[in-house]
Amino acid sequence: MRCAEVQNILSQLLYADLTPDQRQGVEEHLGSCPKCQVEFAGLKNLKGLLDQLPVPLVRVDVAQIYRESQMRQERRARRWRRAAMALTGIAALLALAMVLKMEIRADGKQLVLTWGAAAVEAPANQAAPPSQVASAPGEATNEKRDVTKDDLNLMRDLIHALAADADNRDHRLQESLAGLENQLARMDRQAQERWAATVRYVAATTLAENQEGENP
Amino acid sequence: MNAQWWDGDPAAFGRLVSQWQERVAGFLVRLVGDAETTQDLTQEVFLRVYLARRRYQERGALSTWLFQIALNVARDALRRRRPVHLHDSEQAANVPAADETCEQQELIGILNQAVALLPQPLREVLVLRHYENMTFEDMSRLLDEPASTLKSRFTAALKRLRLHLKERGYTHEEIH
Numbered sequence: 001m002r003c004a005e006v007q008n009i010l011s012q013l014l015y016a017d018l019t020p021d022q023r024q025g026v027e028e029h030l031g032s033c034p035k036c037q038v039e040f041a042g043l044k045n046l047k048g049l050l051d052q053l054p055v056p057l058v059r060v061d062v063a064q065i066y067r068e069s070q071m072r073q074e075r076r077a078r079r080w081r082r083a084a085m086a087l088t089g090i091a092a093l094l095a096l097a098m099v100l101k102m103e104i105r106a107d108g109k110q111l112v113l114t115w116g117a118a119a120v121e122a123p124a125n126q127a128a129p130p131s132q133v134a135s136a137p138g139e140a141t142n143e144k145r146d147v148t149k150d151d152l153n154l155m156r157d158l159i160h161a162l163a164a165d166a167d168n169r170d171h172r173l174q175e176s177l178a179g180l181e182n183q184l185a186r187m188d189r190q191a192q193e194r195w196a197a198t199v200r201y202v203a204a205t206t207l208a209e210n211q212e213g214e215n216p
Numbered sequence: 217m218n219a220q221w222w223d224g225d226p227a228a229f230g231r232l233v234s235q236w237q238e239r240v241a242g243f244l245v246r247l248v249g250d251a252e253t254t255q256d257l258t259q260e261v262f263l264r265v266y267l268a269r270r271r272y273q274e275r276g277a278l279s280t281w282l283f284q285i286a287l288n289v290a291r292d293a294l295r296r297r298r299p300v301h302l303h304d305s306e307q308a309a310n311v312p313a314a315d316e317t318c319e320q321q322e323l324i325g326i327l328n329q330a331v332a333l334l335p336q337p338l339r340e341v342l343v344l345r346h347y348e349n350m351t352f353e354d355m356s357r358l359l360d361e362p363a364s365t366l367k368s369r370f371t372a373a374l375k376r377l378r379l380h381l382k383e384r385g386y387t388h389e390e391i392h
Binding site: 008009010011012015017042043046047049050052053054055056057058059060061062064065066068069072 | 226229230233237238241242245246251254255258259262263266267320323324327328331345346347351352367370371374377378381387
């Protein structure tokens with residue numbers, strides 16, 4: 001064996017980590033190599049010195065370990081309780097959402113929150129209720145669509161339908177107002193007749209009292 | 217002896233602590249190189265042992281399991297700590313004043329300093345092999361490194377220690 005090779009495993013010889021064959025080879029080399037003998041002597045001395053390194057005295061406080069362990073268990077239990085409460089809350093919210101048949105979906109750049117039964121196709125002339133549509137703040141809908149002739153026709157029909165509906169409503173309102181005016185006129189006439197009757201009654205009563213006074 | 221310590225038996229756990237605390241303290245002080253924190257670190261090791269007692273596998277060697285925990289504690293402490301400087305390690309080594317009667321102690325102080333200045337992987341192997349008399353195979357399982365690598369590290373650690381002493385004027389003839 002060569003010196004470099006031997007010196008690399010001298011520490012293993014010192015700590016008895018070599019196989020018998022390796023040990024024999026190294027010892028044979030050592031017997032004839034003063035340089036490696038010096039190295040080995042140095043390692044031996046170092047080993048002896050390492051044994052003398054001081055170790056501080058320690059005394060583990062077992063009672064403190066029990067206290068700390070107890071505290072950690074309590075902290076862990078608190079964390080579990082908090083997690084359980086949070087999960088219960090989430091479960092309750094999910095149950096509520098299922099009962100109310102809530103649905104949250106992204107529609108273009110809008111976040112749509114709906115609840116209740118599935119919406120019937122809304123009439124085209126009615127806007128969605130404001131409470132059921134929540135637009136993302138600061139985001140305008142700028143969806144681009146090609147306007148076709150069908151769209152224009154549909155729009156015209158819708159405008160006509162809206163106009164006809166408004167006329168009907170106006171007509172019904174006018175009829176209702178006319179009925180109310182007639183009723184008011186009738187009530188006014190009745191009040192005037194009653195007033196005249198009362199005046200006549202008072203005059204007749206006064207006259208009768210005067211006549212009784214003149215002819216006791 | 218430690219028949220029921222993992223079941224939380226206080227007397228058995230107390231015996232386990234008495235039996236191992238000095239070895240664990242020695243292991244920690246050599247790995248961390250700071251005698252002042254050894255008490256706290258040893259306390260932390262046995263707290264972790266107590267908390268993890270139910271995970272202990274009786275069929276495995278207690279020493280390996282215990283040193284695995286101590287090694288983790290030491291590595292955590294080293295991560296938290298600022299890098300070792302010569303001044304710190306001299307303080308940790310508690311080098312006595314130059315005195316003819318204390319020459320051996322001075323040498324031991326310098327060696328202590330040299331151990332503290334070793335790179336952590338070399339220091340771990342040195343401590344486990346020299347002080348804990350652990351075989352390279354057991355060390356390989358503990359450190360999750362090949363035994364051949366650990367043997368090379370051990371040789372390198374001893375070489376560095378000798379070089380450190382040589383640089384400070386000590387030759388092997390002067391080492392008693």
